[in-house]
Amino acid sequence: MDSPPQFTALVLDLFGTLVPAPSTRERALAVHEMASAIKVPENLVKVALKDSWLPRHDGTLRTTGEVAARLTATCGAPRGRAPHVEAVLRKLAPGRLQADATVLQCLAKLRRSGLKLCLLSDAAPDIAEAWSRSALSSHFDVALFSCREQAVKPSRQLYAKALERLDRDPRSVLYCGDGGGAELAGAAHCGLRAVRVERRGGPTALAFGAEPSAWRGVTLKLVEELPTWLAGLPVGTGSFR
Template sequence: MRYPPMCTDLSTSLTAFAAHPSGDVLFGPSSQQSAAAPAPRPVGVIFDLFGTLVAAPSAAERTAAAAKFAAILRVTPAVVDSALSDSWLARHDGQLASTSQVASHLAIRCDTPAARADELEVLLTRLAHFRLQTDATVLRALEQLRRSGARLALLSDASPDIAEVWCGSDLASHFDAVVFSCRAGAVKPASQLYRAVLRELGVAPSQALYCGDGGGDELAGAERTGIRAVRVARRGGPGSLVFGEAAWAGRAIPDVEALPSLLDNWGKR
């Protein structure tokens, strides 16, 4: 479960996405690329996870999950909420290497008996499976991209519970490479994450396209590494929780489902 310590509003509204004509979305220059030099069609597409392929959690979902944690740990939801917020970085940058370690850390942080960590670990795993559910339309879009010859990768700020259940998700079989922050030892927009996913995918920065909702300043991070980036409206809606979002004036499309059309028409005017 991804619990960010701070939330921001969606800085690019849905009306802003609608304002871009198709040509501007597909072929307009990024913040680092001149319109005078047409960009080659991407060989690899790198996706964010939360808010992009699956819905970002809402405040209501966070409250409900905190209440379940609190019931197991015999503390108030406020205590759990504080523990989750304070441990966000440790859960996402590899300091806590497994779901078991996360559960134990939260139990200690909430000053409850260590024996309750086992039950909490089960809950974390169950919630992680739930968080990785996605729409059939997303799966079809990924299938279309692969049939068109694109190589797909995932780059996600994720905690160990997500990484451990990933292979059992409907999404997993669609990806050629996966990099989770909790395994790589850093969170976005650290350049080492982008270099790692490029290496795993086997493509150069100029051959890749990064697609995300903008949390964690991921889009600018991708472009600083030489990867073109495109923003999608946050899956789950503008009221969903997000950490480290920055303004974005580059390319934008409505959702992941628009990507097959983007690549099919790449370079056409």
């Protein structure tokens, strides 16, 4: 077994941390496919996606079908086109969950060290529904998605649910994310210690409510550095927010 860390559990963000946050090019391709599916101008789909971020992520829209119906209606397309949008969303979701081999190896090493792992992600239903078929899923003890928990970061409800599912005291849990959605401050406010990783996908990747410039705590370049960093922590380290 690898050297045990001082923490007993780790909560990890998904987009920008384990997999790249969507790039402007990826978003443009998704907009193009959806616009083609419902036969409307791309700018309508682009605006509909932006304006629907919260209901897609906070549980207002509970399924991929409901998301597709909302986008179709917002774009003024016939209701019968919604299944085509749903098909596009379902097709694209697995690709957004593809992690580098180095990330999978990192997660395996963290679990071998004795840590329980929890995924906590602001995500729409298409991502939540595709999760169990991803290579990432088998590395986690718990997976929580905002659309299913009916709250988005930095809601205390999400961190409390993660601690409940992990059955851990917040002082023994580390949160790791790229800083989108005020997630790091949210974790700290709930008693978890937090570490930031630079956004996977680069500085131009899209993120909601990014806060990296305000973060004054520990920052790692990549999530893959976590096992080495954790192994080097002295017991009782207090340099966290």
